[in-house]
Amino acid sequence: MKNQLKESMVKFTRLISAAEEDAKERCEVQDLTITQLNYLEIIGELDNPTITELATAMGLTKPSVTIVVDRLIAKGFVCKVHSNTDKRSSFLHLTGLGEKINQWHDHAHDYMIGRIARQLNATEVELFTLLLNKITHAKTQKDQ
Amino acid sequence: MKNQLKESMVKFTRLISAAEEDAKERCEVQDLTITQLNYLEIIGELDNPTITELATAMGLTKPSVTIVVDRLIAKGFVCKVHSNTDKRSSFLHLTGLGEKINQWHDHAHDYMIGRIARQLNATEVELFTLLLNKITHAKTQKDQ
DNA sequence: TTAGTTAGTTAGAGCAAACTAACTAAATTT
DNA sequence: AAATTTAGTTAGTTTGCTCTAACTAACTAA
Numbered sequence: 001m002k003n004q005l006k007e008s009m010v011k012f013t014r015l016i017s018a019a020e021e022d023a024k025e026r027c028e029v030q031d032l033t034i035t036q037l038n039y040l041e042i043i044g045e046l047d048n049p050t051i052t053e054l055a056t057a058m059g060l061t062k063p064s065v066t067i068v069v070d071r072l073i074a075k076g077f078v079c080k081v082h083s084n085t086d087k088r089s090s091f092l093h094l095t096g097l098g099e100k101i102n103q104w105h106d107h108a109h110d111y112m113i114g115r116i117a118r119q120l121n122a123t124e125v126e127l128f129t130l131l132l133n134k135i136t137h138a139k140t141q142k143d144q
Numbered sequence: 145m146k147n148q149l150k151e152s153m154v155k156f157t158r159l160i161s162a163a164e165e166d167a168k169e170r171c172e173v174q175d176l177t178i179t180q181l182n183y184l185e186i187i188g189e190l191d192n193p194t195i196t197e198l199a200t201a202m203g204l205t206k207p208s209v210t211i212v213v214d215r216l217i218a219k220g221f222v223c224k225v226h227s228n229t230d231k232r233s234s235f236l237h238l239t240g241l242g243e244k245i246n247q248w249h250d251h252a253h254d255y256m257i258g259r260i261a262r263q264l265n266a267t268e269v270e271l272f273t274l275l276l277n278k279i280t281h282a283k284t285q286k287d288q
Numbered sequence: 289t290t291a292g293t294t295a296g297t298t299a300g301a302g303c304a305a306a307c308t309a310a311c312t313a314a315a316t317t318t
Numbered sequence: 319a320a321a322t323t324t325a326g327t328t329a330g331t332t333t334g335c336t337c338t339a340a341c342t343a344a345c346t347a348a
Contacts, residue, residue, distance in 0.1 A: 005260065005273040009253055011280035013160050034178075035335065051296060064296060064336050071334085088295040088344050109153055116149065119279045128279075129149040131272045135263045136155035179305065195326060208306050210327060215304085232314045232325040 016112060021106035031075065032101065039068055039076060040094065044102045048081070048091040077101060160256060167251035175219065176245065184221060184238065188246045191226070191236040207241055221245060 029037060037081075043049060046057055055065040069092060072078040077098035080090035094102060120128060183202075187193060187259060190201055199209040213236060216222040221242035226236035238246060264272060 003296065004277070005269065006253060006257055006272055008276035008280055009256055009260075012276055013253065013256075015280060016157050016160065033334065051295085057204055060335090061337065063338085068335070069200070070297095086295080086345070090296090107149060109157065111149055112153055112157075113299080116153075116279055120275065124275060124278070125149065127151055127271065128275045130277070131264065131268060132152035132156055133148070135260055136159060136274075177304065196324085204305095205307065206326065207308085207328080212305070214327095230315070231324080234326090 001033060015115070016108065019108040019111040020105070023104040023111065026107065027101055027104040028102060029104060032077075036068065036072060036077075037101070037104075039065075039072060040098055040102050041105070042093050043078065044094055044099075048093050050065070050083075050089045052089070054092060156195055159259070160252065163252040163255040164249070167248040167255065170251065171245055171248040173245060173248060176221070180212065180216055180221075181245070181248075183209075183216060184246050185249070187222065187236050188243070189240055192237050194227075194233045194235060196233070198236060216242070 032040075039054075042057060043054065046053060049057065051062055051065055051069065055062045056134070058065065069078060073080065078096055079093050079095055081093055083089045083091060090097070116125060116128065168181070171287055176184075179232060183198075186201060187198065190197060193201065195209055195213065198213070199206045202209065213222060217224065220239055223237050223239055225237055227233045260269060260272065
């Protein structure tokens with residue numbers, strides 16, 4: 001029944017949200033704002049971007065990004081590595097601490113996987129994986 | 145395989161996040177901050193709370209909540225209904241516009257359900273629903 | 289070599305959201 | 319009736335994130 005699917009989906013997404021909240025708390029994320037957490041995530045994804053690249057990726061101006069990055073550096077989550085080829089620019093690296101904080105996302109996933117493993121038996125897990133795979137491997141609506 | 149499950153889970157949660165982002169954009173949420181969106185959601189959940197109830201639920205002070213709610217009223221997303229029994233207090237109601245904005249969450253769910261329906265056949269949908277149900281119906285880890 | 293561009297910072301402003309302190313007005317308790 | 323509590327607002331401050339404008343230093347091209 002479609003309503004049943006919807007209901008379970010809603011619960012499932014809430015579980016994920018809750019797991020993410022929980023993971024954030026456990027990662028000693030206390031003295032980071034949502035914005036700063038977001039910066040860390042994107043720096044991680046972009047793999048050592050420059051200020052300009054980060055600003056472009058986030059759709060913000062360079063001065064704005066400079067200020068937030070300076071705060072992240074002051075707090076020890078990020079460091080700058082000077083470019084050899086261009087003395088004006090540096091690459092932003094996550095520090096060990098920054099990497100660690102950035103793993104809160106993984107923790108949330110681990111929690112969900114743990115839950116699935118606890119609630120389903122081996123055959124069901126395999127089946128669920130297969131179905132998830134089918135759902136997620138498809139092209140997005142936009143692509144079609 | 146466990147890694148396969150993790151991989152699909154990560155993709156699935158990203159799909160949900162993307163769907164939520166998308167839904168927010170489609171709901172003309174432009175002139176609302178994340179905070180304000182959050183206030184609307186909680187006002188909806190609490191079902192016409194007073195300022196005091198809202199502040200308690202959010203763990204914020206009453207003056208802070210007053211200010212944000214005033215902005216939401218100014219923008220036409222919320223209105224106050226005076227209490228008959230206590231002339232000091234009012235109940236916060238979502239306006240039609242507020243309700244509409246608040247549905248962005250549902251839109252995200254609908255998108256996911258649409259995707260599932262497109263990628264799976266009827267039998268698979270039923271199976272997926274069943275498994276989701278099993279996963280989500282369990283008590284949380286904390287309760288155990 | 290000079291002119292123009294690019295990377296990044298600094299200065300100064302604005303806005304949203306949080307706080308404390310102090311208040312008004314209504315309700316409740318003694 | 320007086321004192322206390324409660325609901326909510328107002329005033330003023332702080333912090334974080336964003337912007338534009340103006341700048342320096344370094345690179346590039348004419």
